[in-house]
Amino acid sequence: MSSTTSQTDGQQRKEDAARWVALTDERTLLPDEQEQLDNWLQADTRNLGAFVRAKSIYHALDYRSSQHMTAAPVPTPSQPLSRRHFLTAACAAGVATLVTPKAITEYFSLRHRGRQAPQRYQWHGNQIIVDARSGAYFSSTQHHDAILIADGRIGLQIQRRLLHVTVGTMWFGSKKADFDISVKGSEVMVSLYSGTLNWKSHDKSSKFTSPNIILFSQGSKNTPVLVNKKILPDDDAFTRKAWRNGQIIMNNYTLTEAVNEFNRYSDVQCLIVSPNLGQRRLSGSFSLLKVQDFVQAASILLRCKTRQEKNKIFFYS
Template sequence: MAVDSQKALECEAAEWAVAMDRGLTPDERISLDLWLAGDPRRQGALVRAQAVWAAAVGAAHLKSAPRRRIGRRGVLAGGLAASVAVLVGAGVQFVRGQNVRTVRGEVRRFPMADGSEAVMNSQTQLVVRYSEAQRRIDLRAGEAWFDVAKDAGRPFVVATSTATVTAVGTAFSVREIGDSTEVVVSEGTVRIRGEGDSRDMLLSEGGSLRLDKRKPMQRSQLDPGRIRRRLAWRDGLIMLDGETLSEAAAEFNQYGSRPIRVAPEIAERRVVGVFRILDAEGFARANAELLSTRIEVHDHEILLGSMTGS
């Protein structure tokens, strides 16, 4: 196994060790279970990371450094500065001034240096640069959801190729799709400025906005159920409520190594259900049975419906 691969594994395990120390939410427990199930090496890495963290916390107590918590779901900080220093040497990457990526099929949750939390979707790249004046994240590809710790003196800015999104203390997702940017606000309000625009637009809780270099702006208001479905990927889920089979297949194809191909004659059929993001085969089999249609499962792809002439 490559050194870089091992380092990435140990970093992820260390981040989970920190999160487990502060206490996992029900959603985080699901994400941790999915992470552990994805690679048999991860259990051992997590045990090692917990041992390092326990030793670091013990060292902090010996120095009479009190522990405190920052933000709604923030990282341990303040008196644990010494512990953080120990963990950095062990492979923890607190997100500050660095390039962070996820691979296909990976949904990664981690605490950020200021007490904010980020969750990255499959095949996402963030470049994080913190300064005394600003907390800036460049979203180069993919999608991420941010739960921002309040800091009026340092705006939290997410920049894409087509827009900048600014928040002080709120929760929102940003998705980079080719030449367009989609923002969904799950809590609070953000300011959005499109490329070349001179004015900010405000987007509040439940709001969705899509900016495209070649198309008119698309703005809508989502009810809580739609927001929950839209952000279900954070918990390793795909929640479908009337999407077409072709749209649903495209969602699964973001994650799995075996893409689903849907026959044209059933591509517009509507789908309802909740599935694991890595269970493309289960999704395809369930719909093949529902529609009484053919399914072929191969090593490199899954064919749903008749593929005559393909």
């Protein structure tokens, strides 16, 4: 019964999101409509995720032929982000106001739904790396930039301009820092490599210094909780940042951990048939886009067998 209810709620959420996206694209919302949208977005983080997905699909259909939509994969030279590259003036003001209440001068969205290499951009002197299957909204005022992250993983190198980052009911701010934010369900992980981050929620605030890994949970009521904070060693930081350049550095990874990472980037999906193989460990460095190289090496290192059928590769004893 609960599964059926969950599916029904999810479908209703998608329909509501599609309706709001179509309405905001058609015209400027009336004050009461804007208030309804704001309340709906803030009522549940899943509403925001559905809205971002609907918005990105809507604009992908509208602008698929635009040459400005193309993003250079890492490690090609960074390219600038600008309003005209991604969205028209119909981008949802409701989401932007959640990021910052001041007058917005620029806004756009990025969503990399496909399995692809991380994409690297320059935005007002700061560098942004967007991982596969990630989504976020970006907005600017005269004084600072802001990002609202819906899901996935985004790397940020803040060097020139104040940046605010919103994740659910949490807010991060910095003038100079290098960090990754990973959002997976209610779990939010921040890998702070250098600089400092200010953190706020509706009733708490703190300041984090580098290098640290900070883990938050949004909880059942979207109330952020600091779960854990630990020092990030230099070697671990180097390994964690490898994804930005389309690499994976495995240091005693389980096969399950490695497979989950590769499956983000390839249409060919790896599956572990023999349960005992999942916890076997291996180390090495690979391109995230060359799954066949990984499969061949893993079969040798773990002394297991592999078999490919169409777009699936099976690992078995």
